[in-house]
Amino acid sequence: IQKFQEKYGHKVIPKSYKTDLEIKYNNTHVFNKLFMIYSILGGFLLILLIIQIFNNYRWLSPSVIVIKYLIYIGFVSHTIGLVVRWIISEHAPWSNAYESIIYIAWATLLSGVLFSKKSPLTLVATCIVSSLLLMVAHLNWLDPEITNLVPVLKSYWLMIHVAIITASYGFLSLGAMLGLFVLWIMIISTKSNIKKLESISEELSIINEKSLIIGLFALTIGTFLGGIWANESWGRYWGWDPKENGALLIVMWQIMMLHLRITGMVKPLGFALGMILNNIVVILAWFGVNLLSVGLHSYGFASGIAWNLALFIAFELITGFGTYYWAKVRKKSMALPATIN
Secondary structure: OHHHHHHHOOOOOOOHHHHHHHHHHHHHOHHHHHHHHHHHHHHHHHHHHHHHHHOOOOOHHHHHHHHHHHHHHHHHHHHHHHHHHHHHHOOOOOOOHHHHHHHHHHHHHHHHHHHOOOOHHHHHHHHHHHHHHHHHHOOOOOOOOOOOOOHHHOOOHHHHHHHHHHHHHHHHHHHHHHHHHHHHHHHHOOOOOHHHHHHHHHHHHHHHHHHHHHHHHHHHHHHHHHHHHHHHHHOOOOOOOHHHHHHHHHHHHHHHHHHHHHOOOOOHHHHHHHHHHHHHHHHHHHOHHHHHOOOOOOOOOOHHHHHHHHHHHHHHHHHHHHHHHHHHHHHHHOOOOHHHO
16 A cells, blocks of 8 residues: 555655654654743743842842753754744645644744843743743643645745744733733832832833834834735735734734833832833734634634633733832832832
8 A cells, every 4th residue: 555655646645754753753742732932931040030139149140041052952942843844744834723833832932042141031921922822822621733734825925924924922921921020020129129029121212112113113014014914815915804903902002011111100119010011902903803703714723712811901901000009108108209100
């Protein structure tokens, strides 16, 4: 049977090296393991950095460096896993819900690696977000199977448009986590350490602004390129499809947040809350509109996500507004200057 298949079906039978590579890929469970690795390393790094803020022991700096390099190794493994999946499937590994999540987890950690030299807390934030994304990717309503592309995705635009627009979500996810960090820093502050913590808070806000600029830049370019792809596929650049409306909504929200930040209309606490809300807007535009099962972008997403999505958004809203209110109360109780509102 094997010889018969090789003789008459050699054009469609996968190469032997791809079969072996897929077996090794499936046995490795690289993304499932990275969820635990990111969460453990990110948790340890967060604890060390908190201790370092209040007591800078000699052993802390070497420990932080070691954990940072272990996270970098995890990031390299994540990259290799995506490349291997690309080789096996013969298409870019961001064509469905599962692949888009593991790719955005990679893009999120990439943003942390880029900013980690300026602030190790940024790497912590991206580790936490990436571990959560990988956990979601391996819930039972998502299928990690490597499948063929649907016809509309068989285009070089998949590598360009989708890669750019979903990578921007990684930088915006970093912004949401840094926003939470700014609020948490305010909550644990006291009159004795407020000056040091305020400096850290402003540093995180600056990094958050940079991640917002990168996210906005990438998403705007990705949206324009999506219009070009839409014209090639469907004969029109813009048709007010739910997904297109969602992308436009994200761009407009980011422009508003950047304007408020640059003009000084919001202080670090308000900017932090805005970036948390920005993440909710991204989630609704990325996953939420697909739950409507209407429009030309409704393929490739699982319907079982609805309740999980609703619970996550509710959690983010409660956490965001709750920590913001608590931080404001802490500020008022210490009679701190209005610059950190």
